[in-house]
Amino acid sequence: MRPAPPVLDKFDPASVSGIEIGDYPVIPEVNPAMRTIYQAGLTRGNDPRVFSKLGDCMTETPYFLAPFGAGAYDLGEYGYLAEVIAQFHGHPARGEGWEQDSFETIGLAAASGFNIAGPLDPTWANPEWCQASESPLACEYRVARPSLAVIMFGTNDVVYTDAATYDFYLRTLVIETLDRDIVPILSTFPARLEDVEKSRLLNRIVIRVAADYGVPLMNLNRALEPLPNYGVDPADPIRLSTPPDKRVDRFTGPNLQAGFTLRNLVTLQTLDAVWRAVR
Numbered sequence: 001m002r003p004a005p006p007v008l009d010k011f012d013p014a015s016v017s018g019i020e021i022g023d024y025p026v027i028p029e030v031n032p033a034m035r036t037i038y039q040a041g042l043t044r045g046n047d048p049r050v051f052s053k054l055g056d057c058m059t060e061t062p063y064f065l066a067p068f069g070a071g072a073y074d075l076g077e078y079g080y081l082a083e084v085i086a087q088f089h090g091h092p093a094r095g096e097g098w099e100q101d102s103f104e105t106i107g108l109a110a111a112s113g114f115n116i117a118g119p120l121d122p123t124w125a126n127p128e129w130c131q132a133s134e135s136p137l138a139c140e141y142r143v144a145r146p147s148l149a150v151i152m153f154g155t156n157d158v159v160y161t162d163a164a165t166y167d168f169y170l171r172t173l174v175i176e177t178l179d180r181d182i183v184p185i186l187s188t189f190p191a192r193l194e195d196v197e198k199s200r201l202l203n204r205i206v207i208r209v210a211a212d213y214g215v216p217l218m219n220l221n222r223a224l225e226p227l228p229n230y231g232v233d234p235a236d237p238i239r240l241s242t243p244p245d246k247r248v249d250r251f252t253g254p255n256l257q258a259g260f261t262l263r264n265l266v267t268l269q270t271l272d273a274v275w276r277a278v279r
Helices: 033-043 079-088 136-144 163-179 196-213 220-224 253-257 259-278
Strands: 047-055 146-152 183-187
Touching: 033 146, 033 183, 033 259, 047 079, 047 136, 079 259, 136 146, 136 163, 146 163, 146 259, 163 183, 163 196, 183 196, 183 259, 220 259, 253 259
Parallel strands: 047 146, 146 183
Antiparallel strands: none
């Protein structure tokens, strides 16, 4: 049974105060209930070869997963990920006639400047794809028909969104995703070094929401912790770092010390874990 629908401004900070972000694994253990969601989604027409990406500038960027659509990646010791890459590679992410796969496609609910409420606001819907009064989230799910959705918000919310509002809209995103029988994969986000405490609070909310709804949690924040500057680009602290050669699809040597490279690795590992659990 799912929790009751969220109510704006009813968030209790005490509900997340005991959560230690570092206690949660980077790659999720998948609740068996997600297989039921996934299989129901296939019955209603969700595409097993499509996933959606929802987020802000850290998700909209071509550094996030897009190079894997080109097929020139170097998996290093993570060769087993070739199978999950093949599952989504080369398959149009917006139906027949669309040339890009899920790795290359920028989701209709991903945009630089988005905070947690952005995907639910029809003001920001792309008129080329979206219907009148349709939210970016609803538009993305109608057009792409994904079976999985990778969701990460927080970079902008640290500055612009209070905890109660963040909790409310994150829960709403999860509910609307589950209502379409799409498996949501929530991700903790990189800390904003200007406000580590607010970052910690919002990441605790991500963890609590994932637990409340039994959905997969990718703990990116923990994965980035050992990296220089916590994986954040010191020259542009709202984005992750890139290696000198910009090969964020090369999982070898010093490239894995860059934030975007590591995010790509753990996202593929998470997609692999979830896909194997639900298929």
